[in-house]
Amino acid sequence: MKLLHHIVRKVFQPLFFLALALLPGLSGEAGANERLKLKTVVIDAGHGGKDPGCVSRDGRVYEKNINLDIARKLGSRITDAYPDVKVIYTRSSDVYVTLNNRAEIANRNNANLFISIHVNAASSAQAHGFSTHILGNDKLSSNMDVCRRENSVILLEDDYTTDYQGFDPNDPESFIFFNLMQNAFYEQSLTFAAEADKELVKGPVTHSRGISQDPFWVLWRTKMPAVLVEVGFMSNAADLKKLNSASGRSEIAGRLFQAFRSFKAKYDESLDYSTESTSAAADGYGVQIFVLSKRLAPGDKAFEGYDAEAVPAGGMYKYVIRASSEGAARTLYGKIRKTFPGSFPVRMENGNVSPL
Ligand SMILES: [Zn+2]
Structure with a gap:
């Protein structure tokens, strides 16, 4: 029971930040919809500096x-095509940035999408192709090497045992943490991953190793749809030749740009659609407990025994426990705010959920 409680906390705590991030845009005013479109993308160039x-x-290409x-x-490419989309880099020069800081940059800027770019390597010179990764834990054996390598950056930090909550990149047991967050942005992350996979296969690196769910620290810490792309293999001569040419890299960037374009279209459209369909929720009061991209069944254990209603909003679901009046909503909030940190009393009107 204690463990379950811990798990529920672990899973949902980060989502409250998302709930807060969505707040200003969901107040039901005209133009709220506009503000919820994909506005900010964080592009993360893996590694850097030391x-x-x-x-x-041959030791020449890093x-x-x-x-x-x-x-x-x-x-x-994104800035040229979408001048009003904010493009933020976790680094724009050859500097060292910790994995936590990369995620922090994305979280602080309320990014709508996080794209991490990496190059793969293997002991066999035969291994080649690109791969796309979203957060998860279901294929530990197949991608363990790449995860260990990408996560092991953590070991370069002096305080990694405290900053990374005891996580040890060399200990598969500690990867169990990663299971807990995967539901939150799973669908949106998968949507971008699928677009990236579809585009990248057009070349110059044409072999797809597929989309997989893997325990990458940086994907776990970001509170938004997040994808890590390994664009090819440094250890494969044919891949390396493409990666080491400016035109090859431009082409890869172009493929990722097309994936971004498709993803943005879907993202923006889903907001329009879900705003229209929110009229189903009856007017009234309650307490919003969290926001998820996934629809939980009534009675889900995440509700801690309360009766919560899923209200569609911006491609996500806001979970609200109903109360009979404004006063009752405030009383209920006082009672459950410790159970659901980040919750707040709300009014529901015309399908919109807004804070009281
Ligand atoms: Zn890497």
Whole structure:
């Protein structure tokens, strides 16, 4: 029971930040919809500074430089096509940034999408192709090497045992944490991953190793749809040739840009659609306990025994426990706010949920 409680906390606590982030846009005023569209993307060039990432066999090509170049090319494609989308880089030069700071940059800016760019490597020179990863834990064995490598950046930090909650990149047991968050942005992350996979296969690296769910720390810490792309293998001669050419990197950035374009169209459209369909929720009062992208069944254990209603909002569901009046909503809030940190009393009107 204690463990269950701990798990529920672990899963939902980060979502409250999301609930807060969505608040100003969901107050039901005209133009609220406009404000909920995809406005901010964070592009994360993996590694940097003292952390080169993987290195080519001849020691001349560093992953960190390839990542940065593709990240910047992708960013400028987005800026050119969508001047009102804010493009934020976790690094725009050859500097070292911790995994926590990368996620923190995205969270602080309320980004709608996080794209992390990496290059793969293997002991076999035969392994080749690109792969797309979203957060999860269901294929531990197959991608354990790449996860261990990408996560092991943590070990470069002096205080990693405290800053990373005892997580040890070399201990598969500690990866169990990662299971807990995967439901929150799963669908949206998968949508971008599928677009990326569909585009990247057009080349220059044409072999897709598929989309998988893996325990990458940086994906776990970001509170938004997040995808990590390994654009090819440093250890494969054919892949390396493409990655090491400016035109190859431009092409890869172009593929990722097309994926972004499709994702943005879907993201913006889903908001329009769900705003129209929210009229189903009856007017009244209650306490919003959290927001999820997934629809939980009535009686789900996450509701802690309360009766919560799912109100569609911006491609997500706001979960509200009903109360009979404004006063009752405030009383209920006082009673359950410790059970649901980040909850707040709300009014429901014309399908919109707004704070009291
Ligand atoms: Zn990497």
